[in-house]
Amino acid sequence: MIDTSLSKKKDPDQPEISLPTLKSQRTKMGKSEDSEKKKKIKDVEISVPIVYGNAAFWLGKKASEYQSHRWTVYVRGATNEDLSVVVKRAVFQLHSSFNNPTRVVESAPFELSESGWGEFEIAITLFFHNDVCEKPLNLYHHLKLYPEDESGPMSTKKPVVVESYDEVVFTEPSESFLARVQNHPAVTFPRLPAGVTLPPSVSTEDESKKKRGDTKDHPLSQWFLNFSEADELLQLAAARQQVQAHIAKLRRQISLTDGQNQQFKPL
Amino acid sequence: MDAKDILGLPKTPLPIPQEKKSRPQKDSQRKPDGISREVYALTGGVAPLMPSIDVSQLKRRPPSDEKITWQWLPFTSSARKDDLQLYHWVRVVNGVPPTGDYSFAKYNKSVDVIRYTDEEYEKYLTDPKWTKEETDQLFDLCERFDLRFIIIADRFPTHRTVEELKDRYYSVSRAILVARAPSPGEVAGHPLVKEPYNVTQETERKRALSMVLSQTKHQERKDAEVLAEAKRIAESRMAARAAEEPDLPVPSDVGPESAEGAVGPGDTISPANVQAPAAAIAPSTSVIADNASTLASLRMLRVYLRTYALEQMVQAASSSAGLRTIKRVEQTLQDLGVNLKPKVPTKAVCAEHLELRKEILTLLNLQKQLQYKEAEGSSFRDGSYGDMPGTAKRSQRAADQDRTFVPDTISFGGDRVVKREQKRKGPGRTSETPSSPAGAHKRPRKMKASDL
Numbered sequence A: 001m002i003d004t005s006l007s008k009k010k011d012p013d014q015p016e017i018s019l020p021t022l023k024s025q026r027t028k029m030g031k032s033e034d035s036e037k038k039k040k041i042k043d044v045e046i047s048v049p050i051v052y053g054n055a056a057f058w059l060g061k062k063a064s065e066y067q068s069h070r071w072t073v074y075v076r077g078a079t080n081e082d083l084s085v086v087v088k089r090a091v092f093q094l095h096s097s098f099n100n101p102t103r104v105v106e107s108a109p110f111e112l113s114e115s116g117w118g119e120f121e122i123a124i125t126l127f128f129h130n131d132v133c134e135k136p137l138n139l140y141h142h143l144k145l146y147p148e149d150e151s152g153p154m155s156t157k158k159p160v161v162v163e164s165y166d167e168v169v170f171t172e173p174s175e176s177f178l179a180r181v182q183n184h185p186a187v188t189f190p191r192l193p194a195g196v197t198l199p200p201s202v203s204t205e206d207e208s209k210k211k212r213g214d215t216k217d218h219p220l221s222q223w224f225l226n227f228s229e230a231d232e233l234l235q236l237a238a239a240r241q242q243v244q245a246h247i248a249k250l251r252r253q254i255s256l257t258d259g260q261n262q263q264f265k266p267l
Numbered sequence B: 001m002d003a004k005d006i007l008g009l010p011k012t013p014l015p016i017p018q019e020k021k022s023r024p025q026k027d028s029q030r031k032p033d034g035i036s037r038e039v040y041a042l043t044g045g046v047a048p049l050m051p052s053i054d055v056s057q058l059k060r061r062p063p064s065d066e067k068i069t070w071q072w073l074p075f076t077s078s079a080r081k082d083d084l085q086l087y088h089w090v091r092v093v094n095g096v097p098p099t100g101d102y103s104f105a106k107y108n109k110s111v112d113v114i115r116y117t118d119e120e121y122e123k124y125l126t127d128p129k130w131t132k133e134e135t136d137q138l139f140d141l142c143e144r145f146d147l148r149f150i151i152i153a154d155r156f157p158t159h160r161t162v163e164e165l166k167d168r169y170y171s172v173s174r175a176i177l178v179a180r181a182p183s184p185g186e187v188a189g190h191p192l193v194k195e196p197y198n199v200t201q202e203t204e205r206k207r208a209l210s211m212v213l214s215q216t217k218h219q220e221r222k223d224a225e226v227l228a229e230a231k232r233i234a235e236s237r238m239a240a241r242a243a244e245e246p247d248l249p250v251p252s253d254v255g256p257e258s259a260e261g262a263v264g265p266g267d268t269i270s271p272a273n274v275q276a277p278a279a280a281i282a283p284s285t286s287v288i289a290d291n292a293s294t295l296a297s298l299r300m301l302r303v304y305l306r307t308y309a310l311e312q313m314v315q316a317a318s319s320s321a322g323l324r325t326i327k328r329v330e331q332t333l334q335d336l337g338v339n340l341k342p343k344v345p346t347k348a349v350c351a352e353h354l355e356l357r358k359e360i361l362t363l364l365n366l367q368k369q370l371q372y373k374e375a376e377g378s379s380f381r382d383g384s385y386g387d388m389p390g391t392a393k394r395s396q397r398a399a400d401q402d403r404t405f406v407p408d409t410i411s412f413g414g415d416r417v418v419k420r421e422q423k424r425k426g427p428g429r430t431s432e433t434p435s436s437p438a439g440a441h442k443r444p445r446k447m448k449a450s451d452l
Helices: A033-038 A175-180 A229-264 B002-007 B016-030 B037-042 B118-125 B132-144 B149-155 B162-180 B199-213 B217-241 B252-263 B287-301 B306-317 B323-335 B347-384 B389-410 B415-424 B435-440
Strands: A045-058 A069-077 A087-093 A102-105 A110-116 A121-128 A137-142 A160-171 B068-075 B086-093 B303-305
Touching: A045 A137, A069 A087, A069 A121, A087 A110, A102 A110, A137 A160, A137 B303, A160 B287, A160 B306, A229 B347, B118 B132, B118 B162, B132 B149, B132 B162, B149 B162, B162 B199, B217 B287, B287 B303, B287 B306, B303 B306, B306 B347, B323 B347
Parallel strands: none
Antiparallel strands: A045 A069, A045 A160, A069 A110, A087 A102, A087 A121, A121 A137, A160 B303, B068 B086
């Protein structure tokens, strides 16, 4: 019998689940097709590293007062892989002075190009596929057109690029999602807990027919920034060592002082 | 006018005849009859727009066509049941004395005490603890003293508490009412029937009240403390129950509570409660509870950004620290050359970052601890060895050394940082840590563990 104890994992707004979700310890594979598909794996998280930001070109001679820059705001995979395996659509909310400030992008690459003169905050909402996550996620990016160094000449050839690295974390992903992205390069696949196996991934779409969603050969790819965790890790490790050494020293000093104080205490 | 009197200055120098004329004029202008000048001055002095006191009402004399005399006359009062003849002064108008009852008789109210007959007593009212005699006495007293039970208790021949008397009276009255009533429905609305007297409750209530009122200041404070503690524990229990992990070791007395709460199924937490409920948790229920609840709330989100998660964890970890401490942590991070918000927030980087922050917190706490201990130590030393400045100074310098120690060793990379460090050092205090110069000008990337 299917254990019907837990309902806390169930998403209230997911009507297609007919059976309650199961605890991973009591996973019984092959019970029924339906429950397998929607079954969520506890204690597992899967993350998708993304980079979002903008690139802005100054229009130089062709610039007018209200259209001085041509800019593109985008969300891409951190390694330039195709995000459409996870993201269904992206909605860019622009400043109200733009026509139709809500721009919807239905396919990868998730980007939007416009011309303008002002810097403002863009709200990017990512909607995921049904088996990935029901809730959308919001990102906020401050559009940058003008270079930091104001004294330098503005060039029409070199864009101003500002990117932010982040990772989208999905908790308790469904089995079908995991199965689907098993070997996809855009996704950081987690280590599955013991005893959990996935059905083999079925490629539902013909890869060649689809439009290329990855940004490896994107026109702007030459300006993309590199994000390497190695540097940061090194920095952090070094810092931690220092702090730990200092802590050890302080502890020694404290016990020393304690000893000294003991001598003088009984007055 | 008074001020001038006090000062001894001459009054307005009007010639005398003119003064006489103007004074009555001024006077009638100035103050009305009937109230004194000072009182009038309180209302503002000069005539009000609307006269608040009808001047004509003051010092009214009775109409002159009536002839009033006062006479010492006897009177009767309906309130008196005896035949006592009393006299008082009476205002007689044109020879006609006033009629009517004594004007205060209407205030003579009394209670309707129900009286029972003997048969009724035999039928409904017998009680093992009360004799008929006692009950009769009670009812007599009740009538006499208008149900003032305190007095009745005092007058009662045998020793009975107020509650007992009340109980007896009310239950008897109730029984009589119910018995005499043609149908129970009719008396159901009567207050005696509707709300019976509850002896035990009353006794308890009075006992508790007397306890509260007779508490000493000390006890009051203790009570307040206990209540505050209980409130905190209750809140922390609720917060700890938010932790879903069943195998999470939550220490202290909250432990068993939260464990069973977490394992309990169907513990839905509102996803809106994303903020780590760190503020509500008492310091005793440690950081582990904070982390657990943050993790739980993150999991409820289903999808979130790694940077957001890190923010939440950092907040949870520094929940017990004040704003100044947090600033110091950030300062230390900067000194170490670490970004306050990691540029590449991968899982590993975020974990390391969090751990680093926690370690820095520990470091700062230890520093403070050491300072206290040294201050303690030096105070001991000062107390007993006043003429040994050397040791005191040494301990002071040691404490100072620690304060500058952090920037000394951890300053590395960039001229900017080196400059800041130099500003911090006092005069004549050169770098006491030989290790730092070696690493000071190396770029962070190339720093090796062996350098420390």
